[in-house]
Amino acid sequence: MVKDKQKTKISLKKDELFNCSRCGNCLAVCPIYKQELDESVTPRGKLSLLEAVDKGVMDFTNRLSDKIYTCTMCNSCTVECPSGVALKEIFEAARLDLVDSHRYPEILDMLKKRIAEGHNVTFDTNEGRADWVKQIPGAKLEDMIKDSAEVVYFAGCVSSFSPRTFSIPRSIVQLLDQADIDFTLLGDQEWCCGFPLLSSGMEEEAKKLADYNVAKIKEKKAKMLITSCPSCYHTWKHTYARLSTEAVDFEILHISQYLLKILKEGKLSLNPLHMTVTYHDPCDLGRNSDVYEEPREVIQSVPGIQYVELEKNRAQANCCGGGGNLESLDADLAASIALAKAAEIADANVDAVISACQQCERTIGTALKKKKKELKKKIKVWDISELVLKSVQGK
Amino acid sequence: MKEKHIEKLKEIVGQKAVTTEVEDRITYSFDSTRLEYLPDAVVQAKNTQQISEILTFANEENIPVTPRGAATGLSGGCLAVKGGILLNTVHMNKILDINPIDLLIDVEAGVITEEVDKSVSSYGLFYPPDPGSLKSSTIGGNIAENAGGLRGLKYGVTEDYVNGMEVVLPTGEIIELGTRTVKGVTGYNLNSLMVGSEGTLGIVTKATLSLLPKPAARASLLALFDQLTHAAQTVADIVSEGVITSTLEIVDNVTINAIEDYLKIGLDRNIGAMLLIEVDGHQGAVDVEAEIVKKVAAKNKAISCKMATSAKERDALWAARRAALSSLARVKPSTILEDATVPRSKIVQLVEAVNDIAQKYDMPIGTFGHAGDGNLHPTLLTDLRIPEEEEKVEKVIQEIFEVTVKLGGTLSGEHGIGISKAKYLSLEISPEVFDLMKKVKRTFDPNNILNPGKMYFDD
Structure with missing residues (x-):
């Protein structure tokens, strides 16, 4: 195939490249560096490569591309950077350039194809998107898909197709029912939000999805959209305004924010749960969307709960390894980052770790299982919606 | 190759x-x-x-x-x-042994500085050297550069905590230097020679570091001054009153303005300088010393001298100092951090000279640093993408070093010479001493293969 254009220069954010002083503060927080101890994949190392391209020292190469994509996009580096370099934005821009110059991991083409054909990130067709509803005793899908409703629950691809995380959407619709909320699902009419494409550098493809999804919400005449996936939330809340042709004129809340709202309105009554729990801040909810306090308030509103913080929390929270498509590019590296996270959780000596992300729940759950023999006691991994449902049901 | x-x-x-x-x-x-x-x-x-x-x-x-x-x-x-x-x-990053009786820790060279301190905390001990990069830097690098930090006045620098080490010589031999004892005078002190040798004499692979009991109490104070001279006099007077503070940091007006631009925490932009002071030890001593610090500050016309009463307040006091470098780094794309060091009594002269040089070359320079030990960080703010700037920076640095040496100071308090300061070495070191250093280098490394090009020993 003839490559139509080969980029040799950084087109975006190039002015920011020079602001990095190479101080190395980012090394202390980068989950990739902590595992690999290799400068070629550190935040400042990546910037040095992009600067070399910008100066014309070298062109984009596959090896350079691999290094840029070896990143969970957790954004810890930006928080730590004394010079205020917006590293994640630079890496997103670099990925756009790499896609433009046809230097990107082949596996992403498959992702693009799957989303274009099946409208979701899995190999399944979109018809099965709401199959998880069948797991709720007595629930009927047709009751949950209305022509119009106040609230649309956008379940997201992973929770909709990965059986291990079905418990999240299941808990959420049960809670919404319990609170008597006028809500609807989109069922097989829900398409991927576009986040995996955006973080891969494939913005054009993501725009189509934004237009489609925004139109679907408008059809339902909804005042509010809620998501349980932090990446969907981040995309809807912070990227769709730029991507979508139509205005996004409805409210967008993450489930942790929505649960706090309906708890404050007295729409759910909570029973005591006697256990010690901690909270893991998902990168796309915390650092990347600035939602830190609502999940904590929800957890601490459950009577009987002893709440402790992880050593690194809020903006300093350690990534679980599940982001940036790293899992599909380097599964071993992603798994070792998850193990480090699991060790931090084990040190907190808790009965359960609560997260607010299906991806974090999956990676942390797997890592804790691997560490089972070293653990003093079993640590449960629950989504915030699962915790609240257990409290509501009193079990 | x-x-x-x-x-x-x-x-x-x-x-x-x-x-x-x-x-x-x-x-x-x-x-x-x-x-x-x-x-x-x-x-x-x-x-x-x-x-x-x-x-x-x-x-x-x-x-x-x-x-x-x-x-x-x-x-x-x-x-x-x-x-x-x-x-x-x-990759050589294992903590090998902690001995709370001998107050020693054995580590491999790649262990991160902060990890040393964290790993002994549960024994009620601490590792005092705290260079600004302690969350990322390694012990091997700290030893090679003899890294300092904020607590130098009371606790010294890396060399004061390196009891012994395993080193690979440039010719390949693996040797052990130093002792596991407090005292030790057997032969030349090659252990100390190795500290600060900038990786030119051998590669440190393991180190035996000494530790101290954690102080039971500490107090943090923030003093503001109209004039830099009043702040500097306070520094001198605190020490002459017999108080050796664990930290005694100064921040000048240029840096205060950069901090206010960045953090917007309501700092008065007209303040000449601020001092951040910490005393530590047993509670009784801390109380007495904090009182002395307050009195000395008042005597020297401090606008205010606040003591933190909680950990939260202490963090708030420190926020400004911690943000000094970040704030300066955001003013211009390039930040050149120097570490000119003078005797404590010459701090005012150095800061004033730096301000004059900044005006002469029209280059903003913020100065902050460890006033208690005379180790300042004049920080040049520029954009090195502009061709003329590089030449200007060289002239500015040359003048700062000239005045530093004239004041009885040294080119580098804690960063080392390497290549960035190599050409200024003759300002401070006589040809005889330089020649002696070259002979030492050749004795260790006859073929000059280890870290060549540093300190201009081979040119």
Whole structure:
């Protein structure tokens, strides 16, 4: 195939490249560096490569591309950077350039194809998107898909197709029912939000999805959209305004924010749960969307709960390894980052770790299982919606 | 380097631990000076034996070897100025032993500075050296550069805590230096010679570090002054009153304005200087010393002198000082951090001279740093992409160093000479001393293969 254009220069954010002083503060927080101890994949190392391209020292190469994509996009580096370099934005821009110059991991083409054909990130067709509803005793899908409703629950691809995380959407619709909320699902009419494409550098493809999804919400005449996936939330809340042709004129809340709202309105009554729990801040909810306090308030509103913080929390929270498509590019590296996270959780000596992300729940759950023999006691991994449902049901 | 050299390296450390790809070499070409020198090969060493074999081989074949830790250095110490092998030591990162009776910890060279302190905390102990990069930097790098930190006045610097070490000589021999005792006068003190030798005499692979009991209490105070001279006089008076504070930090007006621009915490932009002071020890002593500090500040016309009454307040007091470098770094794209150091009594003269130089060359310079030990950080703010700026920076630095030496000071308090300050060495060191240093270097490294190009010993 003839490559139509080969980029040799950084087109975006190039002015920011020079602001990095190479101080190395980012090394202390980068989950990739902590595992690999290799400068070629550190935040400042990546910037040095992009600067070399910008100066014309070298062109984009596959090896350079691999290094840029070896990143969970957790954004810890930006928080730590004394010079205020917006590293994640630079890496997103670099990925756009790499896609433009046809230097990107082949596996992403498959992702693009799957989303274009099946409208979701899995190999399944979109018809099965709401199959998880069948797991709720007595629930009927047709009751949950209305022509119009106040609230649309956008379940997201992973929770909709990965059986291990079905418990999240299941808990959420049960809670919404319990609170008597006028809500609807989109069922097989829900398409991927576009986040995996955006973080891969494939913005054009993501725009189509934004237009489609925004139109679907408008059809339902909804005042509010809620998501349980932090990446969907981040995309809807912070990227769709730029991507979508139509205005996004409805409210967008993450489930942790929505649960706090309906708890404050007295729409759910909570029973005591006697256990010690901690909270893991998902990168796309915390650092990347600035939602830190609502999940904590929800957890601490459950009577009987002893709440402790992880050593690194809020903006300093350690990534679980599940982001940036790293899992599909380097599964071993992603798994070792998850193990480090699991060790931090084990040190907190808790009965359960609560997260607010299906991806974090999956990676942390797997890592804790691997560490089972070293653990003093079993640590449960629950989504915030699962915790609240257990409290509501009193079990 | 030839193909056979690369093959030999792969034989020693394994295929995956050697790379000659440009994408890797670029990322090992820099440190915090932002200078760049491409090595020919990057090698990830896993143990002392491998380093010994590499040095033996490199010495035979005359290949330059540059050791590297986390590359947070500010003088170019880990840059492969003459190409050759860049030897990464960060994989050797085990804590080997903690002995709370002897107050010693044994670590491999790649252990991160902060990890040393964290690992002994549960024993009620601490490791005092606290360089600004302690969350990333390695003990090996700290020893090579004799890293300092904020607590120098009371607790000294890295060299005061290195009891002993395992070193690989440039000719490949593995030797042990120092003792596990408090005292020790057997032969020349080569252990101390190695500290601060900037990786030119040997590669430190293990270290025995001494520890101290954690102070039971501490108090933090923030004093504001109209005039810099009043702040500096306070520094001098605190010490003459017999109080050795654990930290005594000064922040000048340029830096205060940069901090206010960045954090917007309501600092008065007209303040001449502020001092951040911490005393530690047993509660009784801390109370007495904090009182003395307050009195001295008042005597020297401090606008205010506040003491933190909670951990939260202490963090708030420290927020401004912690943000000093970040704030300055945001003013201009390039930040050049110097560490000119003068006797405590000459701080005012140095800061005033730096301000004059800044005006003369129309280059903003913020100054902050460890006033208690005379170690200041004049920070040049510029944009090195503009061609003329580089020349201007050189002139500014030359003048700062000239005045520093004239005041009885030293070119570098804690960053080292490396390559960034090598050409100024003759301002401070006589030809006789320089020659002696060169002889020491040749004795250790007859073929000049280890970290060549540093301190201009080989030119």
